[in-house]
Structures are given as C-alpha cells and as structure tokens.
Amino acid sequence: MGSILKPERGLAWGGAVAGAVLGLLAPAATATPALAAAFDDCAAEAASQWEAGFETIGKDLSGIDTKAAIAACQKALKADDSSMQVKTWLGRAYYADSQDSKAVPLLEEAAKDGNLLALATFGDMLVMGTGIDKDMERGAGLLQEAADQGFAPAQNSLGLSYDYGDGVDQDYYQAQRWYRAAAEQGLPRAESNLGLMYQEGLGLERDYIAAAAWFGRAADHGDASGQVNLGKLYQDGLGVEIDNERAAELYEKAADQGDMYGLNNLGFLKENGLGVDEDLEAAAELYEKAADQDFALAQHNLALLYEDGRGVVQDYDKAMELYEKAANGGELRAAVNLGLLYLNGTGTDVDYAKALQWTQMAADGGQPIGQNNMGHIYENGLGVKADKDEALHWYQLSADQGYELGIDNLTRLQNAGEDAATTDDGVETPTTTSAPKTKSKDKISN
Template sequence: MTDAETLYQQACKLLDENPNSRQALVWLCQAAEQGHAEAAFEVGMIMLEAEQPDYQAVIAWLEIAAAHKHRYAAYNLLRIRESIMGIAFDRHLPQYVRLAESGLLPAQLKLLEYYADRHDAEAVYWAQQVAGQGHPFGQYFLAMHHHFSDGPDLQRAFELYRQAAEQGLHVAHWQRGKMYRHGIGTPADNTLAAHHLRFAAENGFIAAQTLLADILAEQNHSDALKWYQTAADNGDRQARTALARHYLTGRLTGRDPLQAAKHAKIAAQQHYPEAMQLMGDIYRYGLGIKADAQTAEYYYREAAEQGSLSAYQKLLSDAALHHPEQYGRIKTAALYYQQAEQACRQALVYHQGRGNRAVDYVRARKLYLEAAASGHTEAAFGLGLMYFYGQGVKTDYRQAAYWFEQAAEQGHAEAQYRLARLYYYGQGVAVSLHAACTWLQAAIENGHENPQAFLYLLDKWRQEAGLAPVK
C-alpha cells in the first residue's frame, strides 16, 4: 500500500466515524497531492458541499482527479462549468460522449435528455445504454419510442413502462393506467388502470386524477368526488364540470344545485364547452339560481360554437318550439359537428390502437383531417402528433406546429406544451423564447400532466428570455 493509499484509507475510516473531521480532510489533501485520484475527487466534492463553495479550489482538485482518468471528477467538472460558469452544454458534447461511451450512467442520462428534448434519433441509442443499466428513465424513453414510432410495438412499450413503473417512475404509471383504461397493447382492465392511475394521481398528475375519478364514478365509488375535486383545484376544467354534474344529479353525493352552479361557472369561464352547456341547463331550468331563458340560450350557443353536441341538441329543441325558421340551420350544424366527433373517435382507435386493435395511421390521419375541417380540437392535436412523430407521414415540424397551434388556441393543454417546445427549439417555427414561455405558461395553467414539474422549466426559459420569474 502506497503512502497516498494509506492516507486515503485512514481518511475514509475517520470520515465514517466523523463526517466533519478536519483531520480526515488534511489526510485526503495530502493523498491527493501525491496523485491519489479518488482522494482528490473526495476533497473536491467535500469542498463543493460547503455553504459558500470556493469553486476555483473545487475545480483545481477535480482537475487533478480527472487528469488521472477519474470519470466522476471529469463529469462534475463539466457540470460545474455549465451551472456556475455558464458554459453551454453543447460546448462539452464530445466530453460527455467520451464519458458516456465509457459506461458512466450520469453522462448517458445527460445525453439522453439532450437528444430527447430535441426529438433527435440519437436519443434512442442513449436510451438503450441507460436502460441496459436498469435505469427507469431509459426504460421509459424506449417505451415511448416503441409506443409512438412509425412502426409501433405496443406490447414492447407496455412491458418497458412496467419496468419503469416498478422502479417508482410515476409517469410510467400514468402511461400504464391509460393503456389499461383504453385497451392499448393489452386488454382493457379498469381495476389495473385505477391501480396505476392512483400512483400518478397521488404524485400530482392532474389528468390521472381526472381519469381515476372517471373510473371510480363508473363504479359509484365515493372517492371519485375527492379526485374530481383535487383535479379541479389544480385547474382541470373537465374535472370541474364533472363535479358540477354530480352535484346536480346527486349520484355520488347529496344534490346541491348551488355547488353545481358554482363549479360549472368556473369551468365555463375557462371556455370549457360542456361546462357552458351545463350553465345553459342551470339557467334554463333555474337550478340553484333564477331561471333565465335568454342567458341559457347564450350559454348553449357559446357551447355549440365550441363543439358541444349536447348544446346543439338543446338549441334544436328550442328552435323546434320557438324558432322553426332556425331549425334547419342548427340541425345542419349539429350534424356537421356530430360527424366530426364520430370521425375523431374512430381516428383515436386507429391512431392509438384502442380496444387492443392494430394501429392504422393511414386511416387515422384521414379521419382526423375530416374532423379537423370542422375545427375539432382533439383531431387537430392528433394530426400534430402524427406529423411530429412521423406516424404514417414524413416527420414535418412545420405541419406539427400548425396543427398543435390549432388545438392550443382552443385550450388543449398538451398541444400548448408541445407548441412551446417547438418555439423554444425552433422546430417548424422560428425560435421565440417569448412564444415558448407564453404557451408553456398556458399549458401549466390548463393542468398539463404534472404542472409543478414544469414550473422549473418555465422559470429557466423566462430567465433566458429576460423575463421576470414566475410568481
């Protein structure tokens, strides 16, 4: 054992007994000065944890370790130079690749994140390396690749989501829950769907909270109200509207028209069509408030213009009784939207492989286009996905941005999020940090997936754009 190794071992033993031992640090420094790479790395990391680190000294010690091929020292040097010195990640790409190719997992993860953010095919290679080390992020990204590629393998995606979910990755539970709910890559099973959705819901996934509530409501389970309320409090318009309906019908709780009107009004103010239709019912029949036929008609018309078929049915009923001259026009519009809704539902089956059916992108795109011609929000979003992932068509970011924007302008949270990323990276549109921040803010406010997880990203983008941080 060399003198340096002896000093290093003695220091480690002392640190095990007393993590704040100054003598241990002295011995580590002495070992490092004699060329002991691990000792130099330990000194650098100990100094980095100080309340006010001396970064120049930290870098000096890590450079000693890195010069002796210490991979973690080299990796931490890169991270410090980026986070403290402001050097762009791209400048260090070759160094990260060398570390990643040597098998260093943190470097592989950084490359996976870098390429995945840019929707670069290189991400698949690094996901394979990360997954090969059993890491859930690699498993999850590979699952997404198999799930959404031009030649999808839903069974393989389902299995990889399972591996990631078993390691506690909440977003993988979210994907498994949706696949069980809709029978994608597996027979539909609401019990297993609820099991996975609960993991995601308890960890802030708003859409999972609403979907879990839907399943529980179908089973007349009182917990549905709790999850609808949680999602509504987090800004989900669909959950807010569901609460209003349940307070009106009294199916899961005592009837309370006042509570129903309160929830419906909040969602209606957010331009959710089914909430506006419900507000029409509340005013039409005087449910918890004074009846007002004129206000009811206003809400029905607003809801119909946003594509609510139930609102069209109300307008048709009123026209038949009071405005027969309008009946034909309203009926034509209602049939138009009904056909669009049916086309979109069929498109979702072929696009996602719902009901454990084979994916057929050609038929899905044809049906989406038919529905999107009527301004159908979900159809526009579906087309955006197809052009973004190159599903049945050549990848075309310009077309993806166009269709995402159609859906985003109608309040589709995921379309807003995806459009934000296209603006940030300049894919299909000119780079615009302001537009990226605007759409990301909208997605967060509309409850996209797990809003809290995206707030850090919004702050980062706003800082880059010279905007004030999020309050």
C-alpha cells in the same frame, strides 16, 4: 412523458484512483495510512460516479447509505479538516439525509474553493431553493462554472436552467447544447432530456427517430424517464411503429423503480388491454401508487374507476375526493368531471354553484370539454341566468380547439331559435389517459 430529473454533482478531480486523489489533497508527509484509509472509506460511501477517479465506486444520491456515509466522512474530516473533497462528500451525505442546514455550509465552502461536485450540488440547491433561500442567478452561475470544466451533471443541470429560464434567459438552443454535452458523456437523464428536445423540436429540428435513439440510450442505462419516454413513442407510433407490448415492457421497468409516470401509463395500458391483458384491478393498484405521489393525472384516472366501479368498489365519495385533488393539482379534466357530478347530482346532491365553480376552472384553463360544458350551463340556465350569447362564446372557444361536441353545439345553437336547449348529450366526461412527456425540474436526483 416521464419525470426527467436532474443528476447530481460529481467532482472532476485529477487522478485515476482514490489514493492518487489523496496525494493532491495533502502533502505526502501527512498522508498517513490512517488518513488514507479514512479518506477512502468516506469516498466509498459518498463519492459520485461522475467524479474522475471514482467511476467504479461512486453512487447516485439515492444510493447513499446516509448513516454509514456521514459516520465515515465525519471521521475523515476529523483526520483532515482542511480537505475540501471530504467536506463536499460529507455535505452530500447530509443532503441525502435531508440535513440541509448541515450540508449548506460544507458545500458552500467547497464550492468557493472550486470543487466541481460542490459547485454543481450547491448550484442546484440555490436554483431550487433547497435548504437555502432560492437564488437562481447565483445557482446558474455556479452550474456554469462546473459545466465549463466538463462536469456532466452540471452540464445537464445548466441545460435545465436554460430550458426553464431558471436564473438565465430561457434559451432552447443553449439547453439542448448542454444536454448534449452531458449526454455524450453517458449521463442518462441528459440523454432523455436531449431526446425530449428532439421530440418537441426545441432548439433543433424535430426528429422522432433521434428522440427514440436518445431515449433508448437512457432506457438502456436504467433511467426511468428514458424508459417512459421511449414507451410513449411506441404507444403513439412516433419515429417507431406502434408497439403497445414494447411500451408496456418499458413502462413496467419504470414502474418497478416507483416512477409515477411509468405506474400511471402501465395502469392505462392494463385498463384498456393495450399490449397486455385487460386487468382493471391491477390498473387501479398502479394508479393508486402514482396517485399517492400526488400525480394529478393518476388521481383523475383512479377517480374515474371509483366513479364507474371498475376494478374497485364503486365509491362516489372517493371519486370526488380524488377529482378534487387532481383538479387542484392542475388536471383540468378532473375539474370537468367533478363539475359534472355536481351538475347531474351523481353520487351527491345537485349543486349548480359547485358545478359552475369546477367547470369554470377547467374552461378558464382552456380545457375544451370544460368550455363546451360551460356553454351547456349558460344555454340551459343551470344555476345561472340563461344567456345565449355567453353560451355561444363558450361553444366557440371549444370549437376553435376542434372539439367535435363543441362544434356541434355551436352550429346547432347558431341555427336554432332563441328557445333552443341542449340535451344531456351536450356535455361529456373526459376519460382516462396516459401522461404527456414532461421534464421534471428536480435538479438533484441521479
């Protein structure tokens, strides 16, 4: 679970200190004190910690003071307009400031010159279609070029491309191979991504203990995704003993970074009093922070609280608004619950057409509760012509997924006469849940 994000790019440049790198960029005769100072100022503001020689002063993209970085690097580029290193850093600063149109030409030029930071950054922009028309194949090629030279952020990015089939054929073995190459260099997001491959058994044998070890490394490095993923292992007891207190600690660390998965999952524990004291108001606040990031699951969980008036003042309109956002965001349980509100006239007028619309969305998406509820609608002729065969079809699909109420309804209807009808117990409302482990396809983050 957790948002697995992509590290950004750094340049593996020969040299241990900024001054030594400058010596590679310009003849000694032109490396005046003013030029060296301008270069160093730009490096201090916009270099990546994954660049050789800049490990101690480099920073994540999110840590760049864009105003200061742009000013410093513009000055450095004015002092030496041929420096591909400076062009890369200025492009990175523009990108961090969402000035994509200014970032693209600088990074593209430096990438053509072989600058690893530029190759990785521009490659990711092409894969994601950020500031430029999407070209996954070209982007993956640039990532490959930098990854082959040992640049950890590009290795992790290339792993994601293989993981999702972005510009290359999907290949889990290659994905875990590149994640591992970056993880062994200490890249936190790669450590978490490799842990997910072990957890899911993708490209290698499933191994929850190994997954926990890699998540632990990422968590120790302060990576929110690693913290969330390790917390979920503790919550579920996979490879470790169930320990909700430890899960809560890890989720809180991720939540403190604003991570939507950590916020949602900590809210889930607080709502249910797992590893922490039950605190419905705090749970609602956490869900809301995650929901504000358009996290569909958190929107669903918050909607449930508004529907029931738990931790918040009961508000059916707010619940329906959140359910609809969550459903349109892909959370099928929210579609089930919204359908039930219309089906039962809870907080709104009975509207069988809308009940069918939202329940159908969930059922067509393979949600077993939605499939069961579709069976209920057709069995009882709620806004549709009663159709036992259609009801049996939906109950069967639900039962095939092991959903107990679907199994019960299927068995009952198979054994009943033509006039059999379900009661209100024939449908169910999905409840709150914590998030599954996921990888985010955000290519530029760390």
